[in-house]
Amino acid sequence: MNTSESGVRDRLLDAADRLFYQEGVRAVGIDRVLAEADAAKASLYQHFGSKDQLVASYLERKTKDARASIEAYLAGTPPSQRALTFFDWVVAWAESKDFRGCPLQHTVSELTDAAHPARVIAHGQREWFAERFLEWTKAAGVKDAKATARALMVLFDGAVAGSEVDGPQRASDARWMAKKLLAG
């Protein structure tokens, strides 16, 4: 079997993604991941060294994919419109079949240890969002770009956390508010 085509490492990351995101990092044991990935225990520890590192790697790939997805979604949108259009992306995400909240928020709330490698990834991605929001609000020419960018972060968090609990309506509500905010 050509192992570089199947890619044990990728299979493990795929399985980790499905299970960790869907059920939570603490709720899913190593053995579940191995069964889902159809991989051997030694392979996991060969490639990642520990469960904590697997979690960090899963989150790193997920955030990388998310950035790419967002950038692709906004590519055709003029900079001045991107802040609002981003919330279209959020709505689509919240409405997607397997949506179960924000992996960054989950990481922070599940992994108490501030030094956990996955939390480092999470905070990096949060910064990326903060930078994008500031960039977009500046481009939108609103009065107080910094305060508006921070408000967008609140709306984003509220959209995702709210959608996890109450359903995607919350994401639409956030978009409604973002529109108001960016217009005023």
Added chain:
Amino acid sequence: MNTSESGVRDRLLDAADRLFYQEGVRAVGIDRVLAEADAAKASLYQHFGSKDQLVASYLERKTKDARASIEAYLAGTPPSQRALTFFDWVVAWAESKDFRGCPLQHTVSELTDAAHPARVIAHGQREWFAERFLEWTKAAGVKDAKATARALMVLFDGAVAGSEVDGPQRASDARWMAKKLLAG
């Protein structure tokens, strides 16, 4: 010993509150709770029957306390001002020493099973919030009270989730937005 004064049940709930809220429901085992409460295993199962029920009871007491705290905080505020003043309460909560996000959001994200008794409690409390928001926005005399109430829920979720990750600044940001929303 007068057991009704010491109150094993209350001691267990106190310990569960501290540990479950601070570190997460799945991260804390029964034995940790027993040690923290200085109680015997049999007492826990006598009073609660299972860990799941202990979690539900902890959350029920916590939500009850939260409602009382909010109502007391708003007692002196005229109904038309309550929506905004509520966010003062949120800011104070986010700035409190042991703040670690919203137990309702944590419950939903940690306990996947939709039938879990704690999730029933969580959804009940969410409804209470939704009703209060609608009540307050109606009293504030805003144009679209229903949409505004839903927007306040987003701001609340964003304030709390954001504060857990980034610190209490997010709660202030949410208040800033709530003020804008309620003024327009």
Added chain:
DNA sequence: TTGACAATAGACCGATCGGTCTGTATTGTC
């Protein structure tokens, strides 16, 4: 053909999980 390499299966480890059960000490009530 051989040897290095990457993957497999799965036994095994100590620790911890939620939960049950036995036994004992203390309490207030009759």
Added chain:
DNA sequence: GACAATACAGACCGATCGGTCTATTGTCAA
């Protein structure tokens, strides 16, 4: 003084946790 009720301590259960280790298989290059 006897009784039931309540709480205690802690042994014990099977299952699972994250992690290590041995042994085996299949693939590719020299």
